[in-house]
Amino acid sequence: MNIRRGCGWLVVLVLCSILGQAGAQVPEGEREALIRLYDATGGDQWKHRMRWGGAEGSECEWYGIVCNPGDGDVRHVTQLLLNDNQLTGALPASLAELEHLTTLRLSSNALEGSLPESLWHLNQLRVLSLDDNNMSGSLPGTLLYHPIHSLQLSGNRFSGFGTTGATPHWPAEPRALMLADNLFEELPPVAWRQHGRIRSLDLSGNHLGPVLDLGQAPWPELETLQLSGNDIAQVLGMASDLLPELRTLDLSDNRIEPWPLDDAPFERLEQLNLAGNELNELPSALLELEDLEILDLGDNRLDGELPDWFGDLSLRELGLGNNNLEGPIERVISALDTDNIVVPDDESQMPFAQTRLRLHVQDNRFSGSLPDELDYRKFNSPHGISFSPEFGLDLCFNDIDRPSDELLESINPVHRGLDLTGCLGRERSSLGLTQSGTWFDPERSGEGLTQMLLTDGQVLSFWFTYYPQQSFSTDPQGQMWLFGMTEPQGKYMEHRDLLIPAGGSFGQGFPAQGPEHQWWEARTRQDRVDDDNLHLAYELHHGGLCITGGCYFAVKTGRRDMVPLTRLAGTTCDNRQPNEWISGAWYNPDANGEGFVVEVIEDGRGVVYWFTHQPDDSGRQAWMTGDGHFDGQTLIIDNLLQPVGTRFGGDFATEEIDFAHWGRLEIEFDDDLNGHVSFHSVHENYGSGYYPIERLARPMLAECE
DSSP: OOOOOSOOSHHHHHHHHHHOOTTOBOOHHHHHHHHHHHHHTTGGGOSOOTTTTOOTTOGGGSTTEEEOOOBTTBOOEEEEEOTTSOOEEEOOGGGGGOTTOOEEEOOSSEEESOOOGGGGGOTTOOEEEOOSSOOEEEEOGGGGGOOOOEEEOOSSEEEEEOOOSSOOOOOSSOEEEEOOSSOOOSOOOHHHHHHSOEEEEEOTTSOOOSEEEOTTSOOTTOOEEEOOSSOOOEEEOOOTTTSTTOOEEEOOSSOOOSOOOSSSOOTTOOEEEOOSSOOOOOOGGGGGOTTOOEEEOOSSOOEEEOOGGGGGOOBSEEEOOSSEEEEEHHHHHHTBOGGGOOOOSSGGGOOTTOOOOEEEOOSSEEEEOOOSSSOGGGGSOGGGEESSSSOSEEOOSSEEOOOOHHHHHHHGGGBGGGOSGGGTTOOOOOOOGGGOEEEEOGGGTTOEEEEEEBTTSOEEEEEEEEOOTTOSOSOTTOEEEEEEEEOOBTTEEEEEEEBOOOSOBTTTBSOTTOOOOOSOEEEEEEEEEETTEEEEEEEEEEEEEEETTEEEEEEEEEEEEEEEEEEBTTSSTTSOOTTGGGOEEEEOGGGTTOEEEEEEBTTSOEEEEEEEEOSSSSOOEEEEEEEEEEETTEEEEEEEEEEESOOSGGGOOGGGOEEEEEEEEEEEEOSSSEEEEEEEESSTTTOEEEEEEEEEEOBOOOOOO
16 A cells, blocks of 8 residues: 655645654454454545555544544544545445444445445444435435435436335434435335425436326425436326425426426425426416425527516526517516615625625517616625526516616626627527538637537537636646537527546546546637628636535626638538538547547648646647648648637737647548547647547538439
């Protein structure tokens, strides 16, 4: 065992300084349990393993270990915190020896196997977090006896609920079961509902559809029920007498058509999310939900005039975006409880958790004028930072009258993209094959979007740009690239979770445990104005600060019109080229985390974007680009460029960019699926190389005779 001494990492430094008390010793059984955990889960390959295996009495200084203050010379392990630490294999039964353990956090590792029965012998355990591993099996009925109050198992392969023959003991506290993104095909059975004391249940992203029946037995203490993304078409038994305490209901991203609430008087319901379904009417029963504060019905099939009664609602947040509703915008705004949101005169004194209004009604046919008397600061986040992933106001692509310049000064700072007029009342055309290619803002040469409509109907996008000013990067001229896939929605598409991967290195890709994504979030919406114009709205949340209550981010946002820089050959029957079959995304499977987007464009040339990382241990991103000619099936680029020198968003300046010569690149395409890359850089740290590549994605091209 190769043990590294010292406390080099910030978290470890805190633990060592506060908790490291030399001389105090954990019992022999607890020390042995820790060593067995280390051995069973590949401890020598852990990302952080400082002091593990040290001398007796040092256990409370081992990375991720928290002990109680102790009594005399004896201390006990109370918390085991090894999230994102490259643990592999199965959890050993010896964990039962840690009988004083209250918190076990092992999320974002590569653990396998089922939950060991020995866990339920830990009577002090209150929090178990095993999110984002590869564990499987059923949740044991023994859990019904256990006092655990937070069970976090999302992102695994669990698939069922065990039963128990005896009458369970009631746990002391209601519990939260976080089971999203697993393989469950059913809700918890009757025993779990009646005796499990479930306060919060998240089964999003499982396989509960197409018919969901909640009417088997009551849920006496359930306050939060999250069932999004389950392919549910119909809901039965959603009655208030079965769910008397329900406060939050999330059924978003299913395909529900009939109104899912059997009776309306859910007296405590505060949040209702039905976005991304197939609802075609607004029932007046919404008025009976007297405590309702948050309502999201976006991305449905709602059509026609907004009913008069809608303005009698009293909401704090309302989402109606991406429907086909019409009527006066005043009626929509009157559904918001604007009087009970107070903005202090000194906004710097607003607390982080300050309540605000949210109104998202983009992409409808609302008309009329926005009220002059409304204080639009009520849609803002305090201190210019955001807890919500979205700005408070989005009125784009409606027929609303253009506000006065004075009113726009109040609206634009809280509106998505910081500009209402850039998206108001504009006609749009449908997305299609000619979406594929590179788009850029002519006033911002040196960054852009390359994207392809793929054969499976999704769009693959890469945004090549630069780090923002408040970046984690120490490089003042750092490059940044983002990528994601989404499904187009007629005239627009949204990337809600563009990834900003870090942690790789040039020629190596990501390490075995995968990329280290930053605490950042990026999203874009692209609307096709016409064949030669694309309207982009973007938000980049960066510089995450996590405190009690959530993580907060600085936000850079904007909107701009973009024009085509390139267009793929073969996207019409009039722009075909012999090598158009080469276009697509290519990568080296042995260096997952970097690769090439190749565009064969209308004049027959080839354009390459090489998305990779710096050739050092920084984990920072890098990208190169260039165009060249084909010699048969070999693309030759003599002048591959690496642009550096500016920043993201409002700090961008084309004149500051150095379009530096990086070197020479050749890509030989053996056939439709395989090829070879050879390169020679003028920079010694990048060097030269030769390796095989495979196709990752293929664009959809026009079908021509």
